[in-house]
Amino acid sequence: MDVSYDGTDFSGWARQPSRRTVQGVLEEALHRQPPGASVPKSVVVAGRTDAGVHATGQVVHVDVMPLSEPSGRIPVSALGVPDLTRMTGRWNRLLPGDVRVLGARVAPDGFDARFSAIRRHYRYRVSDAPWGVDPLRRNDTLAWNRPLSTDAMNAAAASLLGLQDFAAYCKQRDTGTTIRELQRLEWRRVDEHLLEVSVSADAFCHSMVRSLVGALLLVGDGRRARDWPEQVLASGVRDSAVAPAHGLTLTAVDYPPDAELAARAEQTRNVRTSPAGRE
Secondary structure, eight states: OOOEEGGGGGSSSOOOSSSSHHHHHHOOOOOOOTTTOOOSSSEEESSSOOOOOOOOOEEEEOOOOOSOBBBBBBBBBBOOOOOOHHHHHHHHHOOTTEEEEEEOOOOOOOOOOOOOOOOOEEEEEEBTTTTTTGGTTTTOEEESSSSHHHHHHHHHHHOEEEEEOGGGSSSSOOSSEEEEEEEEEEEEEEEEEEEEEEESSSSOOHHHHHHHHHHHHHTTTSSSTTTTHOOOOOOTTTSSSSGGGGEEEEEEEEEEOGHHHHHHHHHHHOOOOOOOSSS
C-alpha cells in the first residue's frame, strides 16, 4: 500500500496507547473489512516517522488471508483477492482526511516493506523570509529568521556523504548500528525565500535527517564554519542542533527488482537489529 499523510496532528507513525498515530488509524480502517474478510494484526512500514513528520511516499505491507467468496459488492478474483481499487476507495472513506491510501496491490513474493527497501528519500523545507512562513505552508515548512546560503550548506554537506558512522547525528539506542550510506544531501532554492534539501540513504537512524539539517542550517546562516558538520561527525558526539519535525517529509522508498526482494530483506535483517528509517 502507498500511503500519504499530514503528520501535524499525529504522535508519529507507531501505535501508542491513548495516542493518535498513523498506524493506529490505518489499522482501524483495515479492521473494518466487509464480512468474511480477514483482519490484519499489524501493518509493516518502510520508515517509521516521528510526531509531526509527514509522508507523500510511505509504503506499508500487511499479510492477509484470501477470501473464499465475494464480500458484499466488491468483486473477488479467483485468487481470493478483492478489487483493490474499490477497496482503496473504501479505506479512504473510513480514514480521516489527513491520511490517504494512494494505491494498493498484491506484493511480489519475498516483499517486506521495511527490510526489502534499498533506499529512502526525504525532503526538508525551510523559509528564510524575514516575515516567516507563508500561512498555507506553516505545517510543512520551517521558519528561519536568518538569510541562508545554499552554497555554504552544500559545501558542508559534501563531506557527510558516503558510508560512515553517523552516531553523532542519531539519537542513541542500546542496540543496532549507526553506520549508514548517505547518498544524497543537496540544498536548492526553489523560490525567493523557500529552500529544500533532498536527503537519500539506504536507511536512517532515529532523528538523523533532522540532525543533519539542523547542523547545516547553522552553517547556512554563518554561525558555524563549513567544516563544522564534518567535525561533529568525526567526534561521534551528538550535538543539540536538531531541526523541528514539521519541515520533514518522507517522499519515496526504493526497492530492488522483484527477484531480489527476498535476498535484500534477509541481508537487511542480518545488519539491522533496531528500527530503520525512523525520523
